[in-house]
Amino acid sequence: MLNIALPIAFIMISIALVLNLYRLAMGPNTLDRVLALDTSYINAVALLIIFSFYLANPLYFEVALLIALMGFVGTVALSKYLLRGNIIE
């Protein structure tokens, strides 16, 4: 059961990443690109969690946590910059 479901989940999340890439390239606005990057780091975290239990290796959770932290800081910094013109007042 699981050896059928795992490749299907991999393929679905990979298609989602490709769609994010389309929005990142075509986005009419800067904020659309920020939103596409935000969505794609969340999808990367989901992909890493699935990869972790595909390999049965819990080390990948640390990687997922680090990517989530860096992605959140990046999104906040970019939208703060677009809102005010600088990041730290």
Add this chain to the structure above:
Amino acid sequence: MDFIIAFFLLVGAFFVLVGSIGLVKLPDFFMRLHAPTKATTLGVGSILIASTLYYLAYKQTISLHEILIAVFFFITAPVSAHLMAKAAIHKKNQEELKKKN
């Protein structure tokens, strides 16, 4: 147990895919902001539940990493969405002001 893990995994992957399709298909920025939020909460949440069940069933260990990631996501996703919406409203207001003058 295998069936439940596969079910949660497929539900999570489905919602991640739906969020990205919404990101591409919807016409306005605020509508586009609404779609990937579902991918964050439902999609990653379901995948984390599947992962917890897998480690509980096959490795006989309770791994706390999933709870850490879930709590982090549930705190940060509304904050980042709120900041992006604020920036978009600011930009819209400025464009309307420019049009008026």
